[in-house]
Amino acid sequence: MVTAEVLQAKSLCGDLLRWETRGPGDTDNAMRRIARRHGIEYGQLWSLRYRAPKRIWADVLTSISNAYEVERQRQLRKLAHDTKVTEEVAGARRNSVAKARALLRQAAGETAPVVGGGEP
Template sequence: MGKFSLQVSQMVTAEVTQAKALAGALLRWETRGPGDTENAMRRLARRHGIEYGQLWSLRYRAPKRIWADVLTKIALAYEAERDRQLRALKHETELTASIAAGADLDSVSKARAVLRQAADAADVVVVEDRQRLRGRNA
């Protein structure tokens, strides 16, 4: 007779998977280098009002379920950070185009293509959903 494993695999909901993916992206954007993971989680928690323990849990020990307000905060933080990065890319693209004598550079045209693609993707998101998320978080 063989030994049976008493461990039961954990069922993770779609919301937990979504929150884990969004938190992972936030952490990748915020991390400044090796060994900065904990500090990056603390900075994100402070900046966006998400508890550090929730971010830690999503990274190292995914919960079985997640509260709607936590998921909303993480989704809003993701959107805010994404918008911040797109604004920075737009600024750097304009700066590079003005310094490097125009938009004929390949890097400038690629950056502008990314910005157009991001603007098109943002148009797909329904405005009412954004307002509903912000209203719930207020």
Template sequence: MSAVELPPSSLPLWPQQMPEERLQMCKKFLRSAQRAESEFVAEAAGWAEDLTRREARGSGDFANAMRRVASRLGVPYGALWALRYRPPKGVLASLYFALRDAREAERARQIRALKNELEHTERTAGPDHHSVRTARAVVDQADCAND
């Protein structure tokens, strides 16, 4: 049985044989993809940090707060630990979206609390008080961002 021979032009090029400009394009593509992934990792790490700081009950409670956040979100504690102390090259979509949803829920909770506090302060200090006007501007800006 004879082997089928391919013409030399159809054989794949090894990196040593590839034109220099094509190698540079491959490097550019990889760098931009890596940068995009690292932005997702940085965003997820920031959300995890914010949620954990809000959960912490004091200066020595950060690890326990991280465990409570992981338990509440249904994600592994190790994933949150890695985002803080050893940022990975990529982040799982389930972890990313769980952190994003938890952050949005926390943000909505804070806006509701601010509205409640605003109503109370408005009753006691009056609607023309500087604090009331400032808080009203923050609430209005948050409402515009949600629309």
């Protein structure tokens, strides 16, 4: 039986891999880049992706959680930059800009509903 910690690690690794993968056929290389960048053993990532273990060591789960948070912050910075560029090009009233701003506020701890009052 798989523990809740293994399921959590598997979910976090799935998100890390989704963010890192550059396209079809890049899964193995993406896992190697994640392992190298965050100091997680490649075998642990491979195992969580293809053959979930019954249990996971606490230090491995902590490493994966830390890597997830670092990459999450990187994704939020990329979203903020893209939102800024889109706002400059298309205007601040665009629906996509409003939704991105709401998502960034939510991630920062401010809970604000997504408003769709801008242009399409």
